[in-house]
Amino acid sequence: MAAKDDGYPFVSEAEIIRAVGVTKRFGALVAVDRVDYVLHQNEVAGIIGSNGAGKTTFFNLLTGYFTPDEGRILYKGQDITRATPRQRVELGLMRTFQLTATFENLTVVDNLVLAFFRAHRSSSLFHLLFNTRRRFRNNDKILLTLETFELQTLAATEVRHLSLGEKRRLEIAMAVLAEPQVLLLDEPLAGLSDSEIKAVLAVLRRRIGQQTILIVEHKISQVEDFLQRLTVMHEGRVIADGGYEECLRDPAVRRSYWQIDVDAEQAPNLTA
Ligand SMILES: Nc1ncnc2c1ncn2[C@@H]1O[C@H](COP(=O)(O)OP(=O)(O)OP(=O)(O)O)[C@@H](O)[C@H]1O
Ligand SMILES: [Mg+2]
Structure with a gap:
């Protein structure tokens, strides 16, 4: 250098x-x-x-x-x-927690689907998706993200039932789905507790x-x-x-x- x-x-x-x-x-x-x-x-x-x-x-x-x-x-x-x-x-600079607010009454997988579309598609499609998100739950990227962030067993759980550590993993997963630089x-x-950390x-x-x-x-x-x-x-x-x-x-x-x-x-x- x-x-x-x-x-x-x-x-x-x-x-x-x-x-x-x-x-x-x-x-x-x-x-x-x-x-x-x-x-x-x-x-x-x-x-x-x-x-x-x-x-x-x-x-x-x-x-x-x-x-x-x-x-x-x-x-x-x-x-x-x-x-x-x-x-x-x-x-593409960054994602922060402020920009990846979760929906408490939606499941983990639906939050990921919405994060993915918010980042990659137009906002009108994002609104439409509120009604049609079921179709995207098996999208490859979503499945891979569930696996990487160890959220598979929580996919169908509503966010309000997650522990703080699980929610933090979801927030980071949602940020990563936007493929930030x-x-x-x-x-x-x-x-977080030691095990959650x-x-x-x-x-x-x-x-x-x-x-x-x-x-x-x-x-x-x-x-x-x-x-x-x-x-x-x-x-x-x-x-x-x-x-x-x-x-x-x-x-x-x-x-x-x-x-x-x-x-x-x-x-x-x-x-x-
Ligand atoms: N919005 C604000 N208005 C006025 N003072 C502020 C504001 N934000 C931060 N400060 C002051 O600026 C200094 C730096 O604060 P900052 O929050 O950046 O520190 P930090 O390193 O993040 O600390 P911590 O480890 O407590 O999070 C502190 O003296 C703080 O009181
Ligand atoms: Mg600080």
């Missing part, structure tokens, strides 16, 4: 998202402070940081729910800084290599053996970016994220 003038690695076609000097203020508070970030094709990347680090704000800047006060956001080289969330979805997930593991990560693992995934998580311990690359935010800034161990060793990360007295300790403890 050759370095360009701006110091970024140059990886033309493999680059999906680039944020350049992105800043978002809420009054006097700088929630996201001149953040530079690059996400590459098929990366499984995570952004972590303590409470109030700016992770969700940055996520909302990428998805278009906020517009930055300064800086630019590029999608495959195209400036999307001012594009709406819907426009970004149409570019980037699957962006803000705290997909929040509120394992189940969600297991189905996400099956997407590795076919899907660019960016996860924002508060707790690193839950995603440490899932993520290939980590970015650590603190007080609105990126303080470390790279492999897991590299980030753990970083003095700034140890000081702010784990609140370790770096000067007082001798050798870094990688199991912290």
